[in-house]
Amino acid sequence: MVRFKAVWGPSRTEKKAWGMKWMFSAMLMDGSIRGYTLRFFSDSRRFSVKAHTSGSARADADRLAERDLFSLPELQRGELVEGARVTDILRSKLSPEHVAAAAASAITYRRSR
Structure with missing residues (x-):
């Protein structure tokens, strides 16, 4: 079981030749x-997750850490974010528009092959 105090994002979305990627902070x-x-x-x-300790995703997390995090609603509620896998937690944070963009990229990819 994976547990976070809070999850924010996606803060950025990128369309790549191989699919889509979204940046999160937790x-x-x-x-x-x-x-x-x-x-x-x-x-x-398929979805996969990579944790970052450097690079642009880490820079997003560092910017978030500079804020007064305890004033954010996610932490004031005191609710933990739990799931079986990090992938499941982050997928649940995607909006319907993000899911539609991923589906469209899969359909376009299949047609181009």
């Missing part, structure tokens, strides 16, 4: 901030 149970990238691969129609 507060771990110890209070540290970590950046995550949720990737959707058009050829296999």
Whole structure:
């Protein structure tokens, strides 16, 4: 079981030749901030997650850490974000528009092959 104090995002969306990727930030149970990238691969129609300790996703997390996090509604409610896998938690944060863009990229990918 995966547990976060809060999850923010997607803060950025990128369309790639192989699919889509979305950047997220999460507060771990110890209070540290970590950046995550949720990737959707058009050829296999599968999602995967990569945690970041450097790069642009980490920069997003660092900017978030500079804010007064305890004033944010997600932390004031005190509700934990839980799921079986990080991938499941981040997928649940995607809007219907994000899911539609991923589906469109899979359809376009299939047609181009």
